[in-house]
Amino acid sequence: MDVRVNDSKNVNDVENERDVKVAKPSRETAEEAVRTLIAWAGDNPDREGLIDTPKRVVNAYQEFFAGYEEDPEEVLGRTFEDVEGYDDMVMLRDIDLESHCEHHMVAILGKVHIAYMPVERVVGISKLARVIEIYAKRLQTQETMTAQIVDCIQRVLEPAGVALLVDAKHQCMTTRGIKKPDVATITTRFTGVFANDPRMEARFLAMINN
Incomplete structure (x- = not known):
């Protein structure tokens, strides 16, 4: 695959960035971030229809991005x-x-x-x-x-x-x-x-x- 990057980074630098482990914020921090986005969109995060939305969004993100918690090489280990x-x-x-x-x-x-x-x-x-x-x-x-x-x-x-x-x-x-x-x-x-x-x-x- 032809990967083009700017002069300050080479291809290996780009790939290595994917392997960097970051500190995972707390669930409360993630839910507060969703509340901020709701307010930024122009709605009231405290109204009845949205009060549980931050919790639901974080639950959904746990499903959407579960791949970060799994090792594909381990999955292929048994042949x-x-x-x-x-x-x-x-x-x-x-x-x-x-x-x-x-x-x-x-x-x-x-x-x-x-x-x-x-x-x-x-x-x-x-x-x-x-x-x-x-x-x-x-x-x-x-x-x-x-x-x-x-x-x-x-x-x-x-x-x-x-x-x-x-x-x-x-x-x-x-x-x-x-x-x-x-x-x-x-x-x-x-x-x-x-x-x-x-x-x-x-x-x-x-x-x-x-």
Whole structure:
């Protein structure tokens, strides 16, 4: 992935910023921040319909961003070697994606299609979907998330290759700003045999549309 940064930072600096652990504010601080936003929007945070909104928003954020509390490499840790000689791709299609744009903190909704070519071991198929969910439940750009998912699977499972396609709509574009509701963003990443053999890439894409 071509990552461009300003002269004061290199690519490694940008990536390292994602790994910095920050002190987590208290729940009370988070709820007060929501009250401030309600007042900034022009409403009364103490009126009946909004009095419990800060609590509900913080509860929702715990779900939206649960990926920060989980380790995707640990999820992929248990694998199986008894595959009876299976030597073809393993593919999951139409995995629901729910993430949030790191620029506006609004929803990214779509589908993920993923495949990998096992060498000597496979992982439970639900674990692949779980890895996608962990990275999705963080503040993201679609490009970064695409790279993170593939690189994690390639690094941990060491397959012959990984293929990923993300097809999503960004509410920061569909509901605000330019307001183009029918525009989808598609990102892909291929490693190993999927990157080196055009037939494998074409087969993966054909299976998505089959």
